[in-house]
Amino acid sequence: MNPPLTTSAILDQRQSQTATDRLARLFDAHHERLFRLARRLLADREEARDLVQETFLRAARRPGSVPPGEGPGEAWLVRILVNLCRDRHRRSGVRTRVHQVLRRQEETAHPESAAVARATVQAALARLSPRRRAAIVLHEIEGMPAREVARLLGIAEVTVRWHLLAARRELASLLLAGTAEEVGK
Amino acid sequence: MNDETRDESLRQMLREADPAAAEPGLTTEEIRAMRRTVLTAIPEPRRRFVLSPALAGAAMAALVAILVILLWPRPEATAPQPSAPPRIAVKEPVTDVKRTDMKHTDVNRPTKAVAAGLRARRPAASAPREQLAAAAPAPSNEPEPHTRQIQFDTPGGTRVIWILRSDNAL
Numbered sequence: 356m357n358p359p360l361t362t363s364a365i366l367d368q369r370q371s372q373t374a375t376d377r378l379a380r381l382f383d384a385h386h387e388r389l390f391r392l393a394r395r396l397l398a399d400r401e402e403a404r405d406l407v408q409e410t411f412l413r414a415a416r417r418p419g420s421v422p423p424g425e426g427p428g429e430a431w432l433v434r435i436l437v438n439l440c441r442d443r444h445r446r447s448g449v450r451t452r453v454h455q456v457l458r459r460q461e462e463t464a465h466p467e468s469a470a471v472a473r474a475t476v477q478a479a480l481a482r483l484s485p486r487r488r489a490a491i492v493l494h495e496i497e498g499m500p501a502r503e504v505a506r507l508l509g510i511a512e513v514t515v516r517w518h519l520l521a522a523r524r525e526l527a528s529l530l531l532a533g534t535a536e537e538v539g540k
Numbered sequence: 541m542n543d544e545t546r547d548e549s550l551r552q553m554l555r556e557a558d559p560a561a562a563e564p565g566l567t568t569e570e571i572r573a574m575r576r577t578v579l580t581a582i583p584e585p586r587r588r589f590v591l592s593p594a595l596a597g598a599a600m601a602a603l604v605a606i607l608v609i610l611l612w613p614r615p616e617a618t619a620p621q622p623s624a625p626p627r628i629a630v631k632e633p634v635t636d637v638k639r640t641d642m643k644h645t646d647v648n649r650p651t652k653a654v655a656a657g658l659r660a661r662r663p664a665a666s667a668p669r670e671q672l673a674a675a676a677p678a679p680s681n682e683p684e685p686h687t688r689q690i691q692f693d694t695p696g697g698t699r700v701i702w703i704l705r706s707d708n709a710l
Contacts, residue, residue: 374582382575391560398559404566408574415581469556476557495551496558527546530553 374418381421381428382411388429389436395492396440396485398477406443410436426506433489433507441485479529483522490515491522 389410393403413435414421421431480488486508493504494515501519505512555561566574690702 375579378582379575379579382578386571386574387565390566391563394560394563395558400563404570404574407566408577411574411578412581415578416583418582472553473557473559476553477559480554491554495554496560523547523550526550526554531546531549 377421378411378415378418381414381432384425385429385432386411389432392433392489392492392497393436393440395496396437396480396488397443398474398481402443406436406439409439413439430507430509434509437485437489437508440489444485476530479526482529483525486510487518487522490518491526494519 386407389407390403393406394400397403397406410432414432421428480492483491489508490504493499493507494501499507501515502512505515508515686706688704690704691699693699
């Protein structure tokens with residue numbers, strides 16, 4: 356049945372089209388960047404992809420909650436991604452899983468030391484809280500300044516710096532001082 | 541190891557172990573599927589309640605019908621009750637009245653029934669009580685009191701009371 360050609364029906368159609376266009380633009384602009392960030396926050400590629408999709412689904416279900424503008428929209432998406440990562444972290448007991456992954460790699464005696472090193476670093480990163488992990492990843496790996504990290508995460512710059520300091524200390528104790536066995540503890 | 545050296549070592553380790561560096565990213569198919577899933581998840585805007593012309597017409601017709609039913613003049617309470625005849629009693633204004641069952645009563649013409657009862661009994665003017673036994677139309681010739689009261693119950697339980705004047709007007 357065709358909708359009635361009333362003013363309200365036409366306005367509703369336009370509103371729906373506007374929301375779809377806006378979300379499509381957001382997706383096209385940021386899906387790659389979000390996937391890279393998710394990949395750095397999570398060890399598993401499939402999990403990272405699911406996390407990105409869930410982030411955009413949150414935006415789709417409540418289009419009014421996404422702030423207007425490119426920058427605020429991107430920051431909103433990153434915050435949602437980090438929060439979802441935190442929820443997953445709480446639910447799934449990541450540390451136990453990472454420990455098991457490391458044990459399996461040690462048992463198979465993987466010849467590629469680079470792969471082992473990557474796994475070790477990932478395991479160490481997984482020990483950090485998702486927000487702290489996001490801060491260190493955005494700052495150290497993506498090279499963002501603390502002010503930009505603060506904008507993306509929606510926290511104060513001084514808080515970012517504090518997270519970076521704490522993350523470095525913890526990673527140092529895990530990676531620079533010990534072996535994978537210490538990471539698994 | 542001072543802090544700067546430590547931080548630099550960490551940075552190097554993190555960048556070397558960056559999983560995204562070796563990651564080719566989402567495939568075209570994955571992107572397309574995700575995009576489709578996301579864009580179809582947008583809820584439809586809540587439609588404002590709009591009355592279509594047909595629905596408005598039906599609503600108006602229903603409203604008119606209700607008004608007609610409510611405002612239509614109701615028939616009098618003595619409308620014929622086909623189920624059972626009412627019990628009719630005649631009583632003087634100051635005396636008690638016994639109600640009696642009326643059989644074969646013409647409920648449409650209660651005054652005639654009353655008159656028939658009066659004719660059947662022909663009570664004296666000073667008689668304290670009267671009762672009706674049968675219905676038959678006939679005028680009353682006896683001298684009447686100024687007012688006379690008729691009471692009867694309808695099958696629905698409604699009590700009807702008539703007060704007749706000497707000229708048989710209700």
